[in-house]
Amino acid sequence: MALYIKDPEVDRLANELVSLTKTSKVDAVKAALKREIATRKGSLPIRERLAKSLKMAREAGPYAPGDHKQEADEMWGEA
Template identity: 45%
Template sequence: MALYVRDSEVDALATEIQRLTKAKTKTEVVRNALKHELKLVRQAMPAKDRFAKSKAMAAAIGEDDPDFDMKTYLDEMWEM
């Protein structure tokens, strides 16, 4: 899939970053910039949004079993 840059300012910025970072290609520059921006955007998201998928997975598992004995479970698993 192609990504075309038709803006001369964006091209100049990519060229400058490529030169400063000694990146082999502008593709590498764009990849790194997008990964960096994605990380920043994810960090800026509210915690409730960042953890929504994890909370949904936990909800799908169901409620905790108050009678579950983790020590016994681990002992049995490790044949102790």
């Protein structure tokens, strides 16, 4: 879906960013949005960031200690 914004200030800001970055309006807006998202994600409280990490770890399953190189070699018949 396309993004249409009819706000003179947004247009002015986008044009100013285009002139500073020497890129297209699309690339300038995309970069600005990515920077803002990264900033916001980086400023999430530590509790929320840790909760996301713990969820990912649980989804990945338990850690299986062992010699993974040997297991891979055996799987490929190189042991």
